[in-house]
Amino acid sequence: MSKTKHEENVYTVDRDLYSGLIRLHVLHHATEEPIFGLGMIEELARHGYRISPGSLYPLLHSLEKKGYLRATEQRNGKSLRKVYRATPKGRKALSAAKGKVRELFRELIEGK
Numbered sequence: 001m002s003k004t005k006h007e008e009n010v011y012t013v014d015r016d017l018y019s020g021l022i023r024l025h026v027l028h029h030a031t032e033e034p035i036f037g038l039g040m041i042e043e044l045a046r047h048g049y050r051i052s053p054g055s056l057y058p059l060l061h062s063l064e065k066k067g068y069l070r071a072t073e074q075r076n077g078k079s080l081r082k083v084y085r086a087t088p089k090g091r092k093a094l095s096a097a098k099g100k101v102r103e104l105f106r107e108l109i110e111g112k
């Protein structure tokens with residue numbers, strides 16, 4: 001019981017600290033190929049980010065609302081699946097963010 005509570009706290013802190021990185025990661029993949037919720041959850045898990053559908057879907061919607069992603073429906077077997085692609089505005093935002101990430105990387109990792 002207490003362990004679960006501790007894990008929740010860690011998760012909350014992480015999500016707060018890494019939310020920008022997660023957004024950029026999602027945007028990056030959406031510029032490379034159409035993405036969908038569960039696939040993105042698996043991709044983020046591969047990079048060590050544990051994110052639930054209850055957190056990822058609102059994130060996708062907010063990126064869509066900002067005009068960075070565009071959603072379309074795609075048939076997946078019998079069901080329809082929502083896929084997201086980066087818009088020109090999203091690509092532009094990502095390329096601006098890359099400069100910031102590069103600068104942060106230099107300072108954090110290379111100590112310059």
Ligand SMILES: [Zn+2]
Nearest residue numbers: 025029043047
């Ligand atoms: Zn990735």
